[in-house]
Amino acid sequence: MFMYFIYAIVIGYLLGSIPFALVIGKVFYHTDVREFGSGNLGGSNAGRVLGKKAAIATITLDVLKVVAAVAISAQFDAAASIWAGLAAAIGHCYPLFAGFRGGKAVATMFGFLLSTAIFTFQSAWYVVIPFLFFLAVLKLSKMVSLSSMVAAVSSTVYILIMQHDPAITAASLLLTLLVIYRHRANIARIRSHTENKITWM
Template identity: 60%
Template sequence: MIKIIFSIILGYLLGSIPFALVIGKVFYKTDIRQSGSGNLGGTNAGRILGKKAGIAVIVCDVLKVVLAFGLASLVSEVAAILTGLACCIGHCYPIFANFKGGKAVSTIFGFLLSCAIFVFQDPWYFAGPFLMFFLVLYLFKYVSLASICGALYSSIFITSEQFILKMEPIIIIICSWLMTLLVIYRHKENMKRIKEGCENKISWM
């Protein structure tokens, strides 16, 4: 139990590393919290600092979850899953950035990639939601909507697979839905803007 608790704390701390803030300040002398949406995520970083910076932030945010998940998997599968969730929470509410972070999109994909590697050994747990994300993004041009649809798809897929295959532990279903709810909650203002017709659309697809 102590090892699991330590893993969860480590996951939260790794998730709290605000790479959007670090990359912005170190390489661009810019605090992206002062521009755009003010969000410490890859989308806002790309919008303010450029495509290369946005991609770098997304990759780092994904990898911090994979690192935390991988380390915790040395303890147990349950520890890894809970650590992945803690990492996503840390990303949204980082102790190193006054608890004002990103919207969990990159980190939930980091969680799914980790599950595909360390838990299920099946690439579709990551590839399916990833394809859904880009399909919705291509059709509607809203990153926020695509993120929510990708997260919902992932939870529905994981839940159905668990019930069909009767795999354990059930904690993966619970954590998956908690992260999906977190993504939806973090995008509530985006959904409101979509309804009002004033949400930003991407122009590169």
């Protein structure tokens, strides 16, 4: 049982460490996105530096790498699979293949929610409820950062209510803390009323 968790964490971290924003930038645009914008290896910065198509491709692949990690790990242990999702998010933030300088875990968080809903919990509500919170807060605040943090918190609260496995709830809580920690600069800007807001909603 313990070895399943180790396998899941290793699989998740390695897949999460694939820096798709960096790969897409260098292969198709001959640009290192870490040198521009916020410097993050996430979909938002890829879009800011490279454009809409690069953003969509990066976000899609960042979601799918978490789905792949959870799907593989779920084949041998459902509880371990959620730790694969957490490890993938950590790998995305601190990628082995990109000098431990990655993204903010927003796309990977939704990859985590989607994949665990399918493979771990086998219930769509585990991704639907956080996504609804995300949309509601985004509609009211126009801030992706705040919406992402609220979605992460709502996911953990829902899992705490619905699940009674300490390993599963611990993994969810750690992911939420990771998302909040990676957005600490955004939190400071929210407090000072200088955070960027979307204009398309």
